[in-house]
Amino acid sequence: MKHSLRLSLLLAAFVALASCDAFRTLSDQNAHTALGRPYEVVVVCSQPCWEGPVGDSLRRLLKAPVEYINQTEPLFDVLRILPNGFVNTATRHRNILLVESDPSVAADETGATARYDRYATPQLLLSLRGPSDAALCEYLGAHGDELLYVLEKAERDRATDYAARYCERHVASVIEDTFDVRMDVPKGYVLAKSEPDFLWARFEYPQASQGFCLYSYPYRGQLTPEALVAARNRFVKRIPGPSDGSYMTTSDAFPPAVRAFRLGDRPWIEMRGFWDVENDFMGGPFVSYTTVDEATGRVFTLDGYVYSPQLDKRNFVRGVEHLLYMISFPSDKREGSAAADSAARP
Secondary structure (H helix, E strand, C coil): CCCCHHHHHHHHHHHHHHCCCCCCCCECCECCECECCCCEEEEECCHHHHHCHHHHHHHHHHCCECCCCCCCCECCEEEEECHHHCCHHHHHECEEEEEEECCCCCHHHCEEEEEECCCCECCEEEEEEECCHHHHHHHHHHHHHHHHHHHHHHHHHHHHHHHHHCECHHHHHHHHHHHCCEECCECCCEEEEEECCEEEEEEECCCCEEEEEEEEEECCCCCCHHHHHHHHHHHHCCCECCCCCCEEEECCCCCCEEEEEEECCEEEEEEEEEEEEECCCCEEEEEEEEEEECCCCEEEEEEEEEECCCCCCHHHHHHHHHHHHHEECCCCCCCCCHHHCHHHCC
């Protein structure tokens, strides 16, 4: 089947919708609070569909492993229910994907649409329809990344909206005073260290730890992977480990992955890898985002890390990734379309 231009436009349209303020507090339109855990998707489809090639394609897409964490974890946790089970509380899940193979659908109408807050708030309801299993599989092969983008952005929008409404004002104030950037710091973070060129905040859970540091230094024209790792090690050394003389460093067991992207009008460099503690036995994943602030001629880095030896790490890692979207520079224009941050999808 040849995909028509209409298919891409459908995806572009609901990606653009996703960039609007779709995830908000409870409104008069819908009084139900969305259910489910972050990065969980309910797939509604028939048994033959789920057990056939469409189900295989969906599992490959939604349950692909997350990169650069210490164990195998899927992009999304998938719950499947039959169409006749899509009633009552099942309709109130935060992320729902309705899949239908219907011969009455024209081949050139195969596609996906999105609705927000249909049965609960905040909710993303995706509908995927096509005339046959083959048409649906072909569509998923061509547009799977766009579907993932919309799901991931829905989760990110929820996180950024929550941080804006329940910001740790003290930490945010220190960040603005130190770096002249605004940041909606999620509730629960506490300030662990503040210096003229370095700030460290952490969020301690009973069995895990999530943290980030911000640091800045003069731009000398060097943003190579080697220079980024060297700068990171120089600054995160200020994060102490549990024993005397121990401190954080970048693991050299696996070289970090580095890529460039744009968020709004600002270029960033992402570095994703693993951290260790020198002179002790701790470690976990980290992700950092670096940009040059042309107004000050300085390099600025947001570096987030996770320590979770007993629990799954995916949602903790996503949490520190979301921090990037909570930062704004005085000179920045915030992104107004999905295209502005499509390259920044985790």
